[in-house]
Structure formats: structure tokens, C-alpha cells
Amino acid sequence: MAALSLAGLLIPEAVAYAGIAGLPPQAGLVALCFGLLGYGLIGQSRFAIVASTSSTAAVLASATASIAPGNPQQQMMLAAGLVLLTGVLFAGAAFLELGRIADFIARPVLRGFSLGLGLVVTIKQLPHLVGLGKTPGVPLETLMDVGTRFPQWHLPSLLLGLAALALLFGLSRWRRLPAALLVMGLGILAARLFPQAIPDVALVGRITLNVARPDIPDLDLAQWERLGELALAVMLMSYAESCTSIRSTALRHGDTVDPNRDLWALGMANILSGLFQGAPVGAGYSATSANETFGATSRAAGMLSLAVVLIAITTLLPLLAFTPEPVLAAIVIHALAHNLNPRPILDYFRLRRGRTLAVSAALGALLFGVLDGLLLAVGISFVRTIMDLSKASVSRLGRLNHGHDYVSISQFPEAREEPGILILRADQPLYFANSDRTASLIRQESDASDARIVIISLEESPDLDASVVESLAELAAHLAGKGKTVYLARLKPEAHQVLSRAALKDLGEAALIDLSVDGAVHLARRHAIPADSASG
Known part of the structure; x- marks a missing residue:
């Protein structure tokens, strides 16, 4: 039937x-x-x-x-x-x-x-x-x-x-x-x-x-x-x-x-x-x-x-x-x-996500024909994706309620920063289009802080390309010149592997940490104690 x-x-x-x-x-x-x-x-x-x-x-x-x-x-x-x-x-x-x-x-x-x-x-x-x-x-x-x-x-x-x-x-x-x-x-x-x-x-x-x-x-x-x-x-x-x-x-x-x-x-x-x-x-x-x-x-x-x-x-x-x-x-x-049925398109307006792509695809087909409209919409989709990925923002992290969680201070004002330690997180995956701007933001935050230890969480970056490695090397050299020690936390296996191969002067193996931010804080404090005692 x-x-x-x-x-x-x-x-x-x-x-x-x-x-x-x-x-x-x-x-x-x-x-x-x-x-x-x-x-x-x-x-x-x-x-x-x-x-x-x-x-x-x-x-x-x-x-x-x-x-x-x-x-x-x-x-x-x-x-x-x-x-x-x-x-x-x-x-x-x-x-x-x-x-x-x-x-x-x-x-x-x-x-x-x-x-x-x-x-x-x-x-x-x-x-x-x-x-x-x-x-x-x-x-x-x-x-x-x-x-x-x-x-x-x-x-x-x-x-x-x-x-x-x-x-x-x-x-x-x-x-x-x-x-x-x-x-x-x-x-x-x-x-x-x-x-x-x-x-x-x-x-x-x-x-x-x-x-x-x-x-x-x-x-x-x-x-x-x-x-x-x-x-x-x-x-x-x-x-x-x-x-x-x-x-x-x-x-x-x-x-x-x-x-x-x-x-x-x-x-x-x-x-x-x-x-x-x-x-x-x-x-x-x-x-x-x-x-x-x-x-x-x-x-x-x-x-x-x-x-x-x-x-x-x-x-x-x-x-x-x-x-x-x-x-x-x-x-x-x-x-x-x-x-x-326009309902799926109206849902994107309610979500405030994807509406530009949906409207561009519909208008493209009407105004420029089916083929050119499709190519236009796909092109806009790729451009929007690249623009979103190229955004650069950095968050300052603090400990929440004396626990093991470190969260953005701007979102959780009750979170407290660690004394002597500046903890920053790159909020987007790092790649060649946003690595320099992200490093510049980290540099600005670090220069404005008295902390001698800077922990950078790279949890959003599953891998790092050559441009990112160079940007991190320049950032580490700059902070070392200011007397600050840099640690990279929450490194994914591929990111850790490429940084180990790079053997950067100011980012030794001890500074590459797969642990959580909390583990990185404890490790950084243990490394800092001998240096502080010797100087005293």
C-alpha cells in the first residue's frame, strides 16, 4: 500500500x-x-x-x-x-x-x-x-x-x-x-x-x-x-x-x-x-x-x-x-x-541567532536566483563563522566560595582573586586570526597587575597553530622581562604536544600544565616558595 x-x-x-x-x-x-x-x-x-x-x-x-x-x-x-x-x-x-x-x-x-x-x-x-x-x-x-x-x-x-x-x-x-x-x-x-x-x-x-x-x-x-x-x-x-x-x-x-x-x-x-x-x-x-x-x-x-x-x-x-x-x-x-511555513525563520528571530543567515538565504534566492542565492548564503555563513572565531576576549578568574572552581569575576562578583596570582582565560579558541589580539589583551591585564605569577587558561583551544605558538612566545618573553612567571593551564594533549616541541625559552615544560586552574594554582605556589625564601 x-x-x-x-x-x-x-x-x-x-x-x-x-x-x-x-x-x-x-x-x-x-x-x-x-x-x-x-x-x-x-x-x-x-x-x-x-x-x-x-x-x-x-x-x-x-x-x-x-x-x-x-x-x-x-x-x-x-x-x-x-x-x-x-x-x-x-x-x-x-x-x-x-x-x-x-x-x-x-x-x-x-x-x-x-x-x-x-x-x-x-x-x-x-x-x-x-x-x-x-x-x-x-x-x-x-x-x-x-x-x-x-x-x-x-x-x-x-x-x-x-x-x-x-x-x-x-x-x-x-x-x-x-x-x-x-x-x-x-x-x-x-x-x-x-x-x-x-x-x-x-x-x-x-x-x-x-x-x-x-x-x-x-x-x-x-x-x-x-x-x-x-x-x-x-x-x-x-x-x-x-x-x-x-x-x-x-x-x-x-x-x-x-x-x-x-x-x-x-x-x-x-x-x-x-x-x-x-x-x-x-x-x-x-x-x-x-x-x-x-x-x-x-x-x-x-x-x-x-x-x-x-x-x-x-x-x-x-x-x-x-x-x-x-x-x-x-x-x-x-x-x-x-x-x-515561516515559523522556523521566526524562531531564529526569537533566539536572536541565525536570523541574518536565514533572511539572507531567503532574499538571495528571491533577488538573485536560486543558485546565486545559495552561494551568497553559504558565503555569508562562512564569513560569519570566521568573524565569530576571530573575536578576542579575556576573562579574569577568581575562586568561587573557597572551592575548586575558578569563574569569571565579571559574571560572579563574589569570586575572589588569588593573592599574588593573576588568572586569565582566553574565551575563544586561539588560532592565527585572533592570537595577536588575545596576547595583547593578556599583556594589558598583566602589566596593570602587581601579581608576579600569571596563569593563562587555554581550555577553549584544542590545538594551537604556528601563529599562536609565536604569539605565546612573545607574550612569555614580555612578561619575563617584567619579572613575571607564566603558566599555561588546562592544556589539551595536542596543544601540550606542540608547545613541548617548540621548547620556548620562557615557557619551559614546568609551565605547561594539563591540570585544572586549581591544580595550576597549587603547582605555581609550590614553585614560587623556594624563590621567595631565597630572596628573603
Whole structure:
């Protein structure tokens, strides 16, 4: 039952997403078949359904249009090459065991991009919904064009599309019902039996399933190089969505999944789809969630869905040509309805974290197109991460309630500093971008204090690069010149090891302490007693 219900959702979505990608309907059906086959043979998740997705389709359309605008035949070849390279990148990432690559895209970026993508695709479907046909341009231009051409709207198309939308949302309460297939079937019946009731409504048209023999597109080196850059964006977007879908269902059911195995499966599916001129594939949110809801318990549901799809497209394909375009637009809009929920973005505003990334991703997709919007959002994410990591701050620590805990005095005014000892903590992990500024702050605190012993806690730094080692050497030399002794506390094994290898003149092995701050205080006092006694 899960397989039958799933096939009823996947067939109309495959045709619709092919249209989003700017490809003929057969490209979506080819991608659907090879996606189900590739993941069914190699993948591990019980619920993941690999097929064309709205996000990869939109990215593909934007990418090919930017290289060969106004040349559909060239765009077809470029699309096949892009899908093929996407599969090769997936396989390469699996070979290098880069299963966590999607972690480099922050969740606010994904949430914002998902909202922006939903708006972009929905806007692109509006011309079909109101009977204006395909409208070129970025989303805002399309929206303005549809609005200014209000007198030209085709009323029967609009009414048919709105009726299909209402029916889809009405049937959505019965999750096991193949609502998309039922609505598509009703649309086909209306077009075949009652054409006078919906006059001049545009139809999808004849769908030919002449599966080409596997072939590598004939492109020049410059085109392959450009496609390689774009394929990386498609791969990251596809895997980010796929990984999130797979992980979320696995967590809900206590399953374990191997990210690298999923990379192999996605690579195989995209390579096969590209060789046979299909669309890019991934484990989309809607299909994977639907498979779970329909009651699937193993990967057999996906493979049985493949069998149902093959039977349907070999026997019922001529009927799909009579699908009204407004009905297909309604199916796409309904499939993206979950993307249009702004609640995840509003949560970031409540947390006051991640809102810039989420809004940038959404606006980037709307203003600059899907591909450039994604790259912009990812770029902002990396810049924000680097800026956060490069911050430099130092806290003065004191003993809390005569215990063993040393805490920031600015946060706990009741904490007391140790007599004759200045204890400082570098609040960010030290690396080349913030080491000099952190050392300068420590120098300022030390010069302003009468303490002869300075303990620096490096608990936030798991490792130290060469720039940090040089900054610490200069700091230790400066403090030694002021007659102060420096100890480094809470050193992680890697940090201790690199400092030991450095053999710094003013930071001997005795000054490198793996212990807590409390242990460092006791050790420093024991070392200081002989020197104080001798001077006395």
C-alpha cells in the first residue's frame, strides 16, 4: 500500500519538477526510475525516496540558463553534463569518506533557502496557474509581470487550478491517499470528457519516453570546467536536503545510517540519470516524509514503487499528455507548501541567532536566483563563522566560595582573586586570526597587575597553530622581562604536544600544565616558595 500511494505522488511530481528544471517530462521520469533504483540497491535508510526534488530542479534550471540563455538544445546537453558531474562529485566524496560535508551548510541557511526556494518555485508556477504560459525572468520580475497582465488572465485556467489546490489541501488530511494522482486523474478526465467546460486550457502535451542510450555529453573543456563549479553547488544542496531527510527519519525510528553509503547511493543514482539525460535526484523532504507516513517499513517500498512507476509509464503515459497545466502547477505548489511555513525563520528571530543567515538565504534566492542565492548564503555563513572565531576576549578568574572552581569575576562578583596570582582565560579558541589580539589583551591585564605569577587558561583551544605558538612566545618573553612567571593551564594533549616541541625559552615544560586552574594554582605556589625564601 505504501508503494502504491507513493507512486501516485511521485509520478506527477516527477513531471512537474522536470518542468521546473526546464527539461521535458521524460527527464523527470527517467530521474525517478534511476533514483529509486540507485538508492534501493545501495542506500541504507528504510524511508528515503530518491527522485527529482524541487530544490535541485530549480538550481539546475538557474545553472543551465546562466550558461546558455535562450538555447534549449544546448541547455539539455549542459543539464545532462551537470547531473553527471554531480554524481561523480557524490562518488568522489564517498571515496574520500566526506559523509559530513553537508554540516558545512548551517541550518539557518537551509531553512532560509528552503523558504526562498518555495517562494521562487511558487511564483514560477503562477503564470501556468492563471493561463499565461511560461514567463521568463527572475522571480520578482515574474510576479510583476503576472500582476500587470491581470486583464489577460485565463479565467477557466485559474478556476481549474484553484479547484485542484482546494482538493489537494482537502485530501491532505488522509495521508495514505494518493491525492496528487487523484487530482491529476480528475484533471485528465476533465480535459478528455468535458473540454467545453475548460476551453483553451493549456495541456502538458505529448510525453515521449524514448530513453536514449547512455552517453556523455559532447561539451568543450571550458563548459565542463564551468559545470564543475555549478555541480558542486548542486551536490551540496542535494546532499544537505537528503542528509536532513534521512537523519530526521532515522532519529525518529532509532535507525542508524552511514553517510558515506548514502553518498555512494546518491552518486550512482545521479550518474545513471545523467547518462540517460535525466534530472538530478536527491532524497527530498516531501517524498521521504510521505513514504514514512504511508507506512513503509523497509527499502522494499521504494523498489515496489519503482515497479508501479514502470508499469504506469509504459501503459498510461499517453494519458499524461492531457494533464492541464494549471492542475500540474497546483500539484507543485501543494508539494512545496511545507517550505512556505515561516515559523522556523521566526524562531531564529526569537533566539536572536541565525536570523541574518536565514533572511539572507531567503532574499538571495528571491533577488538573485536560486543558485546565486545559495552561494551568497553559504558565503555569508562562512564569513560569519570566521568573524565569530576571530573575536578576542579575556576573562579574569577568581575562586568561587573557597572551592575548586575558578569563574569569571565579571559574571560572579563574589569570586575572589588569588593573592599574588593573576588568572586569565582566553574565551575563544586561539588560532592565527585572533592570537595577536588575545596576547595583547593578556599583556594589558598583566602589566596593570602587581601579581608576579600569571596563569593563562587555554581550555577553549584544542590545538594551537604556528601563529599562536609565536604569539605565546612573545607574550612569555614580555612578561619575563617584567619579572613575571607564566603558566599555561588546562592544556589539551595536542596543544601540550606542540608547545613541548617548540621548547620556548620562557615557557619551559614546568609551565605547561594539563591540570585544572586549581591544580595550576597549587603547582605555581609550590614553585614560587623556594624563590621567595631565597630572596628573603
